Amino acid sequence: MIDRKITQQISSAEDLAKVAAEQLEWQAQYQHRVFVCMGTACQSVQSGAVLAALQTEIKNKGRENECLVSPGGCQGNCASAPLVSVPEQDLLYQTVQPADVEEIVDALAGKPVSRLLCDNKGDFFSKQNRVVTNHRGLLNPESIEDYIAAGGFRALLKALAEFSPDNVVQELQKSGLRGRGGAGYPTGLKWSTVAKARAEQKYVICNADEGDPGAFMNRSVLEDYPFRVLEGMAIAAYAVGASKGYVYVRAEYPLAVERVTKAIRSAEKHGLLGNKIGSMSLDFHVEIRLGAGAFVCGEETALISSIEGGKGLPCPRPPYPAESGLWGMPTLINNVETFANVVPIITNGAEWYATIGTPRSKGTKTFALSGRIINTGLVEVPLGTSLRQMIFDIGGGVPDGHKFKAVQTGGPAGGCIPEEHLDATIDYETLMELGSFMGSGGMIVMDDSSCMVDVAKFFMQFCAAESCGKCVPCRVGTAHMHDMLDRITKGEGTMEELGQLESLCDVVKFTSLCGLGQGAPNPVLSTLRFFKSEYLAHIVEHTCPAGVCAPIGQDIRRPTCALSP
Amino acid sequence: MRVVTLKINDQEMSGREDEDILHVAREHGIEIPTLCQLDGISEWGGCRLCLVEIEGSAKLSAACVTKVSEGMVVNTESERLSGYRKTIVEMLFTEGNHICSVCVSNNNCELQDMSSDLKIDHISLPYRYPARTVDASHDLFIFDANRCILCTRCVRVCDQVEGAHTWDIAGRGIQSQLISDLHQPWGESDSCTSCGKCVEACPTGALFEKGKAAGEMVKDPKFLVYLADMKAEKS
Ligand SMILES: Cc1cc2nc3c(=O)[nH]c(=O)nc-3n(C[C@H](O)[C@H](O)[C@H](O)COP(=O)(O)O)c2cc1C
Ligand code: SF4
Ligand code: SF4
Ligand code: SF4
Ligand code: SF4
Ligand code: FES
Ligand code: FES
Helix, strand or coil: CCCCCCCCCCCCHHHHHHHHHHHHHHHHCCCEEEEEECCHHHHHCCHHHHHHHHHHHHHHCCCCCCEEEEEECCCCCHHHCCCEEEHHHCEEECCCCHHHHHHHHHHCCCCCCHHHECCCCCHHHHCCCCCCCCCCCCCCCCCHHHHHHCCCCHHHHHHHHHCCHHHHHHHHHHHCCECCCCCCCEHHHHHHHHHHCCCCCCEEEEEECCCCCCCCHHHHHHHHCHHHHHHHHHHHHHHHCCCEEEEEEECCCHHHHHHHHHHHHHHHHCCCCECCHHHCCCCEEEEEEEECCCHHHHCHHHHHHHHCCCCCCCCCCCCCCCCCCHHHCCEEEEEHHHHHHHHHHHHHCHHHHHCCECCCCECEEEEEEEECCCCCEEEEEECCCEHHHHHHHHCCCCCCCCCEEEEEECHHHCEEEEHHHCCCECCHHHHHHCCCCCCCCEEEEEECCCCHHHHHHHHHHHHHHHCCCCCHHHHHHHHHHHHHHHHHHCCCCCHHHHHHHHHHHHHHHHHCCCHHHHHCCHHHHHHHHHCHHHHHHHHHHCCCCCCCCCCCCCCCCCCCCCCCC | CCEEEEEECCEEEEEECCCEHHHHHHHCCCCCCCCCCCCCCCCCCCCCCCEEEECCCCCEEECCCCECCCCCEEECCCHHHHHHHHHHHHHHHHHCCCCHHHCCCCCCCHHHHHHHHCCCCCCCCCCCCCCCCEECCCCCEEEEHHHCCCCCHHHHHHHHHHCCCCEEEECCHHHCEEEECCCECHHHCCCCCCCCHHHHHCCCCCEEECCCCCCCCCCCCCHHHHHHHHHHHHC
């Protein structure tokens, strides 16, 4: 692979600027640049072979000195994988096969290969606002040189040279950034709590456990921007006075693990992590810790227990990790996307950041759009975007002539929002008022072929299976609620049982120890709020209006037999 | 250590700031229901029976793990709380298989006492009738999983007081189960010293001495406090 590797230590902003300039100069020698997405989705359909074929083709044609092919990041529309971009022509090719590379190379600077073109000017791309994923896939995720050339590590060195730790905290507070791990806790406030705690040792943890069904935003950000997440963590370490950090990532994300591991090593090699970062006073060492995929290990106290080598069980809070976290020490724990937002905030300033979003929910948020929607994939929009814009403009609406029914946000602790609230905006408060939740960014669209009781049952099954079992209401309550929902979908539910289900929702929500149990009733509560008629149809008429529990019009109690007409 | 003043059920009282609500309330004659808490071992916070209301907080707090603070106003009894407590106890009854009339702990069982204190006269949730086993492989003791409420008192006492760590919880959610060593029969355990502390600490008839007939098993987990005091005096 043609790649430029630097060896020098970076000990000042000048060094950094020099490395960036040299790398840009090196890139500029090439007339043409091509990026092949090496994200998980594209790699799973052999984008690696496409990359290799492109490099061979260019070599065979003797054009190595004018064309540079690099691995790139996720474009967002992973359903069209593998994707190849040619930035200077502003082109995106989709479903590219190794056999197509000759045409693509021949078309550089010429007429595009029209049969492979992907519409990259449409609403899916144009209505997004990318702050966290601003390189739109056009950055080699494994190259620290390319990251530096694109402005990387400037924010860290700027913070170290020009800001006091307090200033950094203040900047974060001014930006209005709120935690992207779900609850939206003000990031600056959390940082100031950890900064104020007095202790010999403090820790910074990046929560990359991402266990919501259907969510892959954090995976994508880690895969594409490993250096930026590390840079954000280092700025945090400086602000709160920590010298050690952990990235806790699930083992099911092998590519993210590989990229972060390599990024740590490469940043250490160049003096951008480790002792005396940028020859300044900051010592910050980062290690990676793998989770085994339990959803509850994303809960901060369970995650900390898992890093300590214990079982991933949540502990009652307070004390919050900011006061007593890893090994009993003050610990800052933030989501991947929260850390990734720190770099643009320091680079462009808090005022700039605060212009994006709504008065109480600043900035952008990444979402994993999925379900019954035309454009599935990873998108980033300013907070305050309406659900309608998200689903019908960016998402392209519901396919196959079906009718939109609801959108589920917030994962297993979230809720289903019906059509009459499509003009609601995506921000922490509004989603909460609608009985849903921002969560980490899963967004599942449902149409008239989705049964809302079945959806509630699906999420309850997930929560029951993922309950750690420590506290009684969640351990036993989710199992009971799942059984009740199951009986309703089989036409065996009664009105009395529905009342019991509602009262169990109340008990489990308010008595469970951690967010898993406290949030588990939400999908039931929100479907009961907006789609009670569907519950009644199952219980009273023994029918499933969506035709999921039995074909439309048929009695859901009838045992279905493959041989019956 | 600072002393703080607070109000529990409209009663003014004081406590040290490192004390939890449960103990300060107890010292002043206010009993809060508990099952997983036991003096002499660490707190667990899992049974949720000790939940109380704290003025100014939308969330309920577990009294056994929440420290008192200056000016705190706590309420330990309300219709809402007793409703929640009843449902939680009902959940415990439906989770296992409890047939009190034939149980060694009949009339000496904390779960049974809890249900009468909370005036539970019937169980409205469906029984789950799990298939659970009895481990009678130990020379002296029996573990009947049907009566286990997964409070982990045995786990903590064996680990923290006896230092053997024979017990642990395997699985998760409704599949959680108490196991000895690496899921071997208790009688084959290498770590168990047969001290009997877990049996005394167990609030139900799940752990009991061999040879006891229905209603004959009487436990006294208070010894743990004396052990803890003795340890504290020595050090
Ligand atoms: C059951 C459960 C699962 C969670 N999973 C995650 C997760 O995968 N990633 C995450 O960042 N936060 C997760 N959280 C939230 C964390 O506990 C914590 O609030 C978050 O990491 C804080 O980061 P933030 O302030 O940047 O949002 C989860 C919480 C609960 C209750
Ligand atoms: S709420 Fe559920 S996941 Fe959380 S501690 Fe209780 S049992 Fe475990
Ligand atoms: S353990 Fe207690 S509640 Fe269970 S059967 Fe025995 S006496 Fe009854
Ligand atoms: S008898 Fe003693 S050593 Fe054996 S399991 Fe019980 S507490 Fe542990
Ligand atoms: S055996 Fe007894 S002490 Fe141990 S978890 Fe079960 S009920 Fe609790
Ligand atoms: S992984 Fe290639 S476009 Fe998303
Ligand atoms: S006694 Fe407090 S949670 Fe069990």
